Amino acid sequence: MDVYSRFPVTLVRGEGARVWDDQGREYIDLVAGIAVNVLGHCHPAVVEAITEQASRLIHCSNLYYNEPQAEAAKLLAETAPGDLNRVFFCNSGTESMECAIKLARKCTGRTKFIAFEHGFHGRTLGALSATWKPEFREPFEPLVPGFEHVPYGDLDAVEEAIDEDTAGVIVEPVQGEGGVRVPPEGFLRGLRELCDEYGALLIVDEVQTGMGRTGRFFAFEHEGIVPDIVCLAKGLGGGVPVGATIAREEVAEAFEPGDHGSTFGGNPLACAAVVAAVRTVLEENLPEAAARKGERALELLSEAEDHVVEVRGRGLMIGVEVGDGDRAEEIAREMVDRGVLVNVTSGDVIRLVPPLVITEEELETALTRLVDAIAGRSG
Numbered sequence: 001m002d003v004y005s006r007f008p009v010t011l012v013r014g015e016g017a018r019v020w021d022d023q024g025r026e027y028i029d030l031v032a033g034i035a036v037n038v039l040g041h042c043h044p045a046v047v048e049a050i051t052e053q054a055s056r057l058i059h060c061s062n063l064y065y066n067e068p069q070a071e072a073a074k075l076l077a078e079t080a081p082g083d084l085n086r087v088f089f090c091n092s093g094t095e096s097m098e099c100a101i102k103l104a105r106k107c108t109g110r111t112k113f114i115a116f117e118h119g120f121h122g123r124t125l126g127a128l129s130a131t132w133k134p135e136f137r138e139p140f141e142p143l144v145p146g147f148e149h150v151p152y153g154d155l156d157a158v159e160e161a162i163d164e165d166t167a168g169v170i171v172e173p174v175q176g177e178g179g180v181r182v183p184p185e186g187f188l189r190g191l192r193e194l195c196d197e198y199g200a201l202l203i204v205d206e207v208q209t210g211m212g213r214t215g216r217f218f219a220f221e222h223e224g225i226v227p228d229i230v231c232l233a234k235g236l237g238g239g240v241p242v243g244a245t246i247a248r249e250e251v252a253e254a255f256e257p258g259d260h261g262s263t264f265g266g267n268p269l270a271c272a273a274v275v276a277a278v279r280t281v282l283e284e285n286l287p288e289a290a291a292r293k294g295e296r297a298l299e300l301l302s303e304a305e306d307h308v309v310e311v312r313g314r315g316l317m318i319g320v321e322v323g324d325g326d327r328a329e330e331i332a333r334e335m336v337d338r339g340v341l342v343n344v345t346s347g348d349v350i351r352l353v354p355p356l357v358i359t360e361e362e363l364e365t366a367l368t369r370l371v372d373a374i375a376g377r378s379g
């Protein structure tokens with residue numbers, strides 16, 4: 001079905017932060033499968049884990065236990081702070097949000113949700129109800145009732161919207177699809193306090209920000225809070241499709257057998273990938289690498305500042321707001337010819353979410369080429 005507008009490139013191979021097309025051309029990949037390939041392409045730990053698992057047991061359903069699922073859940077519970085100790089596995093980010101919405105409804109007995117302008121949480125009807133963009137929503141209305149969107153970063157607006165009927169506040173710690181928007185310091189702490197005051201659940205969508213991308217394993221750790229529910233996907237399986245919803249114990253207890261489920265969720269193959277990917281992120285201290293390389297990236301991009309509206313980001317999640325959608329698209333397409341993959345989000349923002357293992361040299365080469373393209377210099 002014709003739902004994607006694609007670059008005229010067919011990718012056939014990847015290694016680290018580099019990919020090759022069917023013509024043998026090499027690219028430095030600053031898209032990383034849209035913030036998925038945190039470990040780069042075909043990381044040996046992930047390849048080995050799924051190869052080994054594929055020869056033993058690929059799928060067995062949730063009618064039975066499987067070892068990789070238990071191991072992956074344990075690892076996530078140990079990695080997440082506080083009593084974020086219960087995990088439901090699914091297959092994508094939008095599904096992890098569906099689980100969060102259902103769990104929050106069941107746990108609180110309430111149906112109102114507060115989400116944010118420019119927020120993106122997926123495209124199934126529940127997750128789409130939390131997503132803001134009118135172009136994504138309007139063709140499919142009516143959506144799930146009870147969702148209200150308020151300005152991102154605006155605690156006063158949340159305070160005005162929240163009440164005793166609010167089941168949850170759904171928030172990205174840094175908005176990704178919405179144009180890489182970093183909220184003001186203290187925003188998540190403020191949300192935590194408001195949720196506590198009104199008995200609402202704080203649902204943090206770490207689908208794009210998680211797995212170390214912003215400089216901490218979870219981006220909410222920058223503010224020292226513990227959410228009630230956390231959504232993960234994208235980088236979680238090192239490139240293998242998998243999502244997870246992690247909840248605090250007392251919240252997760254609202255679910256009983258039959259309340260939710262997934263045929264493929266938690267399958268041994270995907271969970272073997274999760275174990276390998278999460279372990280590698282922790283062992284190689286990739287959150288710290290993301291923080292350091294992110295600083296360097298902003299430094300390199302400062303040279304483009306005179307030609308764009310703003311360069312912003314946190315860790316290796318960076319947006320260059322061009323201020324003109326056509327020009328942003330033009331630059332992204334020109335970058336293909338310059339051997340670098342970038343994409344445009346939120347109309348006019350060039351989004352950079354490279355693998356966290358990108359080398360300093362690759363980062364420098366790619367961003368020098370990007371600055372040249374933005375400044376209109378030939379490469």
Ligand SMILES: Cc1ncc(COP(=O)(O)O)c(C=O)c1O
Pocket residue numbers: 092093094095097120121122123172176177205206207208233234
């Ligand atoms: C913050 C956030 N939540 C949810 C999703 C949906 O994830 P998926 O495309 O895996 O369903 C995305 C995808 O871009 C996302 O960025």
